[in-house]
Amino acid sequence: MVAETLVEDVKKVVERWKDKEGNLIMVLHDVQDRYGYVPREAALEVSRQLDAPLARIYEVLTFYNYFKVQAPGKFNISVCLGTACYLKGATTLIEEIREILHVEEGHSTKDGLFHLQIVRCLGCCGLAPVITVDGKVYSAVKRSDVVNIIAEYSNK
Template identity: 90%
Template sequence: MVVETLTEDVKKVVERWKDKEGNLIMVLHDVQDRYGYVPREAALEVSRQLNAPLARIYEVMTFYNYFRLQAPGKVNISVCLGTACYLKGAPDLIAEIRHILNVEEGKTTKDGKFHLQIVRCLGCCGLAPVITVDHKVYSAVKRSDVVNIIAEYANKDIDK
């Protein structure tokens, strides 16, 4: 990823938080808000400007689930692994998605199209098991439904 304004972008963020104690997490939050994830170039820039070792930055980013190190996919698939969805077969759905897209949980497909995310309880346990694709909810999903749901998006022009 090459962003011409990267140094300036990070400078603004660092400026905003520079007097706060423990500002690394706030700075990283802002960087992720800006780019959708924390690219390595941005992590290096934060390291330089905050004078924090890169190793510490990656320790923090990999410790907290919130931070993404990869560009998010254009389509975000969230599978609920809350208790109800789990019991109603969500692990099968995850296995099917992994099989079809060849992607791990928390990762993005090589073509950058799909991002698979595991979430805990979407608040509609009566509809279990639940998948959301971007903001559309699919309820009582069966393993055999998965291929069709993915196909809906795979064939769509999704360049937003």
């Protein structure tokens, strides 16, 4: 669903950055902060207002991992797959989440409640393996902890 204020929102962002050279990435960051992802409509609007071809926008969106072009879930689970987490069993956590939620990496559950993504290092390797749900950090997670973490959110 796209907000009615889309044109206005994009305008505000573009206004903030229009005098800066090489502003496209920063504009897209602001758009993603606002919507949680970059909807196609917003990309079109950015293209119009920055007077840049749509291909130029998607060229950047698809290159960088941080940008999302699909709507996130209500709760976003990020499993860290940095080296420390990998060694301490992060892949088993991913398996467990897949089994419980029937969701693949980069996708949302059918009810749109959870979105699973795999990230490369959250920068807290001392706590490995780490999962975050909407920014809340769960540290030294064991496979058996996963079900409780998910339960915490599914009833919210």
